[in-house]
Amino acid sequence: MLSPQWLDELRARVTLSSVIMRTTKLQRAGREWKACCPFHNEKSPSFTVSDEKGFYHCFGCGAHGDVIRWMTDQRGLQFMDAVKELAQEAGMEVPAADPRAAKQAEKRASLIDVTEAAQDWFVRELRSDGGAKARDYLASRGFSDAIVREFGFGFAPDNKQAIKNALAFDEQMLVESGMRIETDDGNHYDRFRDRLMLPIQDARGRVIAFGGRILDKRDGVAKYLNSPDTPLFDKGRTLYNLHRAGPASRQTGRMVVVEGYMDVIALANAGIEDAVAPLGTALTERQIEMLWRMVERPILCFDGDAAGQKAAMRAIQRALPLLRPAHSLAIVRLPSGLDPDDLIKQRGAKAMEEILSEPAGLLDTLWEFERDAQPLDSPEAKAGLKARLLVHVDAIADPDIKALYRRELLDRFSAFAFPQRERQPWKPEGFRGQQRPVAKVDPAALKRLQQLVSGQGRDRLTAAVVAGLMRHPSQLERHEEALAEAAERDANIAAAINPLLDMAEMLEDGGELPISGSSGQLAPPDLSHFSFLREGTETEDAREDLAEAVSLLVERPALEAALAAATARFETDPEGAFAEQQRLLKRKLDFEARLGQMTSLKAARANAGSPQDLGPSRKPETAGEQETD
Known part of the structure; x- marks a missing residue:
């Protein structure tokens, strides 16, 4: 087999x-x-x-x-x-026949005989006098007769021995197929009683399990009940309605995933036939792979309430490690308090189609969920948002997608946490018509900045950020809070950043710089390998790359302090300290990789004109190297 x-x-x-x-x-x-x-x-x-x-x-x-x-x-x-x-x-060898596999296949075939027979019986019971209550429920939902037949609705009577008496199969087969339950003391009874029944079918359309819905609300009784996992049925590897939705999706080019099978049927009743649903669990990795075999970007449709948002995030967290080029998820969130059936009844099938036509991307949904997860009214809360975003990024296995997600999410974080305020033109007059004094800066601080940006120090990341902010001073306000945080952690950074912030009012984009040479331009050749300082870089690209450099500058002292703290803990907590140190070292490697993306020795030599411009043995310093006098 x-x-x-x-x-x-x-x-x-x-x-x-x-x-x-x-x-x-x-x-x-x-x-x-x-x-x-x-x-x-x-x-x-x-x-x-x-x-x-x-x-x-x-x-x-x-x-x-x-x-x-x-x-x-x-x-x-x-x-x-x-x-x-x-x-x-x-070039594959056909495996020899496995007697055990052959026996299992034979058992599955015999169990399908049980479930198919049970389905026929449930359908007959729905049409009987005892099924009147179930038929009334279906009519109240507005399901057409064609939909009732197509999806195979049935009814299980309120009798613990009904299916045993109706089907000519031995007790063990009824138990193994999930139709009967065996108690610890050896007694048996029907699993589904007094429920509206729905067959669950595999990709070939064979009945492999059932779902049952209660018709009257009862305390302590589950509204929906599915078959247990059996030799036929694995709920984590099964998508409800896949055998119908698959052919439909080839016509529409999409696949819609809703939360439950009644949602699938409500959509089909409205003419939307390309919908499937998981079976009582969050979407699994196997189910995501099954969807990707049909379409590259299935649409996940969730209710607009808090539970729907959490379900969307669970699906996203499952998908992140699996992402690969061109394969992702799209997300639709319905208006609050509405499920697909409610929306269709209130606004019509056209409204549902309009919502499905404009789904959000996986990255957009991830960003909005984390941004809105808790108030961001303090630096600590904003740092928590950044940490949560990076945890999601770290879950992505594909290196290219991981890098792109990191860049996009950090860009959004920077724009959100440090919004660019509109700069007011500087005026020489004060509030009462008096001339405003020109900002004064310590000459020693000016000299230090001149040395820093001209390449006379070893802390090239700080020098590059300073040079970039002088070239684009409109970004100072956007990054002021982050720069102040870095200055508090590192005295070397403070020595460069504080005088720069003091002279902020004297700087203008494209204007003459107070510490530049006679040409009025700041062009430190030793820093030209930073992407945002290269000649010819588009202004918007340079600003975004500068934002990443500021993010690295803030992260570096915090990372080094955390590493020092972890090392200091070795005597009291060796196991915890080692684990923390390994995590931080991984972050440091990632930090250096990010820094390397914007600093290329090859590009620096090309921009400098010749290898000698960088010195005979000059190499880009790592982010951890600090300036020395």
């Missing part, structure tokens, strides 16, 4: 289009292929092949399948013959 994992590996190793094009002429159509369908006669192509998703589909006749299905349906091979031919092509 071939395992599902082995078959998935076989499909992954064989390129579907290369197999199909041996007998069918394919034409490239974007990221997919198209052709006239080989399964029916047509003049215009409606047959598509997607290597990324691993299936072919004809929009004319509905032919659909993977590479194995192609070999059996188009080539006419038996299943095992098709597998053996593909395995030889992929």
Whole structure:
């Protein structure tokens, strides 16, 4: 018996289009292929092949399948013959038959006989006199007869032995299929009683489990009850309605994920057929991968209340480690207090379609949730926001996506925490018409700044930030709070930042600088490898890169102080100190990598004109090197 994992590996190793094009002429159509369908006669192509998703589909006749299905349906091979031919092509060895796997497959097949028979019985019970209450409930929800039939609604009577008496299967099979419960003392009773029943089907449309909803509210009784995990059913690997939504999504190009199966049915009742739902749990990693096989950016639709927001964040946290190029999640939050059914009843299906047409991105949702999670009325609270954002960033495995998320979230944090205030033009007159005195700066401080930005110190990060703020003094107010924080932590930074803040009123973007040379321009060649100081850098790009440099300048002394504190704890708490030190060292490596992104020796030499401009053995210092006299 071939395992599902082995078959998935076989499909992954064989390129579907290369197999199909041996007998069918394919034409490239974007990221997919198209052709006239080989399964029916047509003049215009409606047959598509997607290597990324691993299936072919004809929009004319509905032919659909993977590479194995192609070999059996188009080539006419038996299943095992098709597998053996593909395995030889992929360089895989077909595993020997496993008697235990064969026995398990036989058991699953027999249990499906149980669940299919139970489904037929539940449907008959809904139509009986005892199902009148369930039929009234369905009518109150506005579900059409076609939807009731399509989704297979049924009814379980309020009798502990009803299904045992109705189905001709032994007790053990009824228990293993989840239809009956066995107590510790050996007694048995029906799991579903006095409930509206819904079949849960696998990707092939076979009934593998059930969900039941109570019709009358009762204390201590769960509103919804699902089958337990069985040899047939794993709720973390199953998406409700996938077998219907999959073909629909190929028409719409989207997949909608809602919170429960009644939401799926409400959408289908309104004509929105490309919706699925998890089954009583948060969206799992396996379910996210299943969705990505259908579409690259499934839309997660959550209720607008606090519980819906938390559910969205749980899904985001599961998805972050899995993100890969072009694959993400889109998020829709409904108006507060409304679920999909309520929204459709109050505003119509068009309103639901409009909301689904404008989903938020994963990054936008992540930022808004953390920004609004708690009041940001103190520096400590703002630092907490930044820390939470970076925790999410650290969860991303793909290095390119991780770097892009870090940049975008830190940019948003800087713009939010240090908003740029409108600069008022400096006027020589005071409030009462008296001439305002020109700001005075200590000549010694001016000299120190001149030395710092001209490359006569070793703390090049501080020097670069100072030079950048002199070049773009309009950014001083935006970063004033962060710079003051860094100055409090590090005396070397304070020596450079304090006089700069004092002379802020004397500086103008593009104006002559009070410590510049005769040309009136500040062009420290030793710092030109910083991206925001390079000639030709766009102003907006330079300001954003400068904001990242300020962020690094603030983070550095805090990181070094934390490392020193962790080292000092070794005598009293060696295990805790070691763990903390390792975490901080990882942060320091990340810090240096971020600094390296904006400082390139190659770029510095190119801008300087020749390698000698940097000195014969000059190397960019790390962020941890401090200035010495």
